[in-house]
Amino acid sequence: QVQLQESGPGLVKPSQTLSLTCTVSGGSISSGSYYWSWIRQPAGKGLEWIGRIYTSGSTNYNPSLKSRVTISVDTSKNQFSLKLSSVTAADTAVYYCATILDWGQGTLVTVSS
């Protein structure tokens, strides 16, 4: 079991790029066979899977966001990251980094000018 912690700006302007980082502790991001995912949840709504990166570096994205999403990993820092470009108010949500078992506490990102 690992611990995950999201970090990044809580406010992003429309049309800009949302950037978040997930720091993994209690284990190496490059060991084992894990998918490291990003999931988001607008206030009062359900969960939406954004995408994931495997320990090998291969990625999968939700087709609904694929044109705007990049997930990357920095094994030297034991972190993986999310970039979501051209954001609008519809991207306002709590963003979680997660494995199937372990989730971060979530971070609220608001898109507003």
Add this chain to the structure above:
Amino acid sequence: DIQMTQSPSSLSASVGDRVTITCQASQDISNYLNWYQQKPGKAPKLLIYDASNLETGVPSRFSGSGSGTDFTFTISSLQPEDIATYYCQQYDNLPITFGPGTKVDIK
């Protein structure tokens, strides 16, 4: 995308009651289904994986069953600390998709 539906969307039950939530997939997902519990302001917590396996440390009053397209999640004796929203999640096909959730509270 595989669509996941859950019923009911919300329920109220008394402490000690048996609570059942159903989840249906729009196509066969074998047993590639997880159940999560989410309390207000908290991240989801995995309770059941692969449709019927209890995650380590999760109380045995929680259980899951089903395969293919139809799944059931049961709380055998509802406790006050079980007040939460419960989500099913399929991971048979990408994109991973979640059900809309079932909100459980105490009557």
